[in-house]
Amino acid sequence: MFFSSWPILSIIVWLPIVAGIFVMSFGAGRASVARWFALAISVLVFGLSVALLPGFDTHTYAMQFVERVPWIPQFGINYHLGVDGISLPLLILTTFTTVLVIVAAWDVIKEKAHQYLAAFLIMEGMMNGTFAALDAIVFYFFFEAMLIPMFIVIGIWGGPKRVFATIKFFLYTFLGSVFMLIALIYMYFKGGSFSILAMQQLPLSMNEQILIFLALFIAFAVKIPMWPVHTWLPDAHVEAPTGGSVILAAIMLKIGGYGFLRFSLPITPDASALLDGMMIAFSLIAIVYIGFVALAQSDMKKLVAYSSISHMGFVTLGIFVIFMIYDNAINGGSGIHMALEGAMVQMISHGLISAAMFLSIGVLYDRLHSREISAYGGVVNTMPWFAAMMMVFAMANVGLPGTSGFVGEFMVILAAFKANFWIALLAALTLIIGASYTLWMVKRVFFGEIQNQGVAELNDVNPREAWMLGSLVFLIILLGVWPNPLLDLMHATIEHLAQQALTSKL
């Protein structure tokens, strides 16, 4: 590539942050300039992240586009960036979702629009930094810092109980992550380096591994979120503005899953193997129990929030079921790769689907200012195009073949069969439960007679919304029928990761 000598990852990380601070200075009077500027930057960053693909070598697990300069030599911290097959798809998902969020806010956010856009640009840069970081402190730096813009977004533009929700969100995540910080510092003294790759090679005793695993577990389990530390998520989602919900569901939850893949499995393989029963149990509870909780919701956003927790259960299940597959050793352990790849596909797919669901709810909310299912009914009569697209999203959420939702869940369930029949059976229940809560909501909101005056006066999606949702329809179906490019992208990395996870450090 012609720009192969550029620090392209740094640009992807820092350009949105600098641009965000610049947008903040526009003032409320120039909201329109701020919108176009923010859109231009986000599209540019998306373009740059996609431009990584042609130069990306899918045959190696090694980190690519690596940048490394000393940052704080006294503390042993290097500014170390790079991507591999698991971080690159998530990076592109982040830059893509940010474009959507900025488009979604276009006419909707009127109050302090420049600050809103600035918050999302800054957040984008921080999330990119989290995925690209190869130094543990750089990772923590971005991991923690992204709470600030999200705190502000929920707090300023959120619903009536936004203050409670945003403080709960912040403290929950902060409490989780500080233990990780101590674990990282401990490993620094053990191995003499903050490099994540060096930590993965670090020999650790079983007791150390268990403590480190638990510290990392608290951080990532809160973030992803796993049952029973999920309670911040419904609150945050319900109160957050549409853009906040989209970023929260599509990207921030993935950082938890990414953390398990990048830190927990390779750094503490023996502790992961020891405690996999706990992880699988929590995942199954999330899939089944939280699925039933979703069924009982009357608020659309809350329903999708619970459905997110349930779907993220597949990610953690896919990640931690590999040890049981390995022990069973059926088919030479081929299910191991399938489980990990299924978890990754599920993350990408859920990023698209949850973004789509929250954007759709946002489209309805902008018109009638209600998220209650009972406030709607018969929307298909006045918004046929919107209903058609929503149907695709709902089907993808259910996991219908042909959509991206199917690929990830199916791979994880299939892999789970190689571990244990009952685990697979419980996981597969999601196909019924997910269909129940999703389709029941769609039925109540979209079909039937027009319920009230408000619904009767609805206008169908405007071109802006059509583009926004249409692009997601396209990607969800594309990934559903042709997931191979994504699988190829991550295959070498997943293979290496599985090998690391299954090699004992003792």
Add this chain to the structure above:
Amino acid sequence: MPNEFPTIAALNLMPILPEMILAGMACLILLIDPFLPRYGRNVSYALTLVTLIVLFIVTLLQMSSEVRFSFGGMVVNDPMSDLMKLVSYVALALVLVMSRGYLRDRGMDKGEYYMLALFGLLGMMILISANHLLLIYLGLELMSLSMYAMTAFKRDDGRASEAAMKYFVLGALASGILLYGMSLLYGVTGGQLMLTDIAAALSSDSPSLALKAAVVFIVVGAVFKLGVAPFHMWLPDVYEGAPTAVTLYLATAPKIAALAMVIRLLVDGMGGLMLDWQPILIITAMLSLVIGNVVAIAQTSFKRMLTYSAISHVGFIMLGVLAGTQAGYSAALFYTIAYVVMSIGAFGMILLLARQGYEAENLDDLKGLNDKNPVMAFVFLLLMFSMAGIPFTLGFWAKLAVLQAVVGVGLWWLAVYAVVMAVVGAFYYLRAVKFAYFDAPTDTAAVNPDWNVRGVLALSGLAVLYFGLFPTSLVGLASRAFGG
């Protein structure tokens, strides 16, 4: 055998040139001020600032990586003292610039204020460079007496007078305890007053009961000025009762001098007894963290909240000191400098919101700051997140440095305790941000238009952000201060 007192020529006055200039200028300001026009203390103010600039330059020129003793070993100049003095000058100058309008509006703009501020600084400088128990006591008293007088500066204000009285009584008690510890130390070491000699005399055997008592008394006296729990009782009342401009003074430069005193006494003087003072510091640090963070949650007064937050911050500083390594001391110094930068901004916010006849001391007064002035609100946001220790701000690196030092000596459980307390503390910083960002303004009063205040606040916000991204230079300075 007593030392022969050296002649003037052998004294080598150069190392204490900054102190001499300062003492001379403070006296000069005291002398000429009565002859100046009755209103407006422009000349005294300008002279004070010029003095600080001159001091800065002189100290900068004298900087060296060597340890220089003078006055027969009583005064020590080392990289730590150079850095601490430079930071103190800058902090004091910024505080005075910011306070100017506040003092004028409240009829407190008097020559004595500047004179006291300078004598206080002189006390701090003596404390920072002391290598002798008497000199430490001298510096401490000079600093403290100036601060007592400044607290009571608004003579007719009942609250301020009460605060000054409380400060004076408790401060005198602490000084007494310190003196008692010093006298025990003097006895045990066979008549040593010089810290380096004390260190040499202590280095061998297991400590006697008298020596242990000396350690306890000296630790108590030394940490009192920092406001470490359980010796923090004076802090909330004094900070809240004192006029905000004085609070700003108390909360910044003296913290550096207080840290210097702790390091001189405990590390330079009694470094060999680390195993005896470390557990005491662990207890005080743990108490400071829990009392500071938990009690701050209950406050409705912003000023009082910041005071309790100060107690929790010194808990972190103590963590760095008790690690007992080069990394720990430089982490403590780094944290203190970071705290000074942050508290200039945070207490300065009160000046921003205050106006003639109204002291904006409550959290409610922050409401709608983002609507009134987005730039200042953003500065406020940065300061609060920095105090909470969130990345992208200086406060994160300060906490990281301390945690790294503590984990480095194997006290990882203490680090876990500290970060849990930091999460507790995050709550009230978030709540302060909530008032500034999420609540609508309750009044239409504009924020203080004084560009001195706004300028310094913007500067502190920029510093927090700049050092949040590029902390290397500051970390390097703090680590060189201890020969790193």
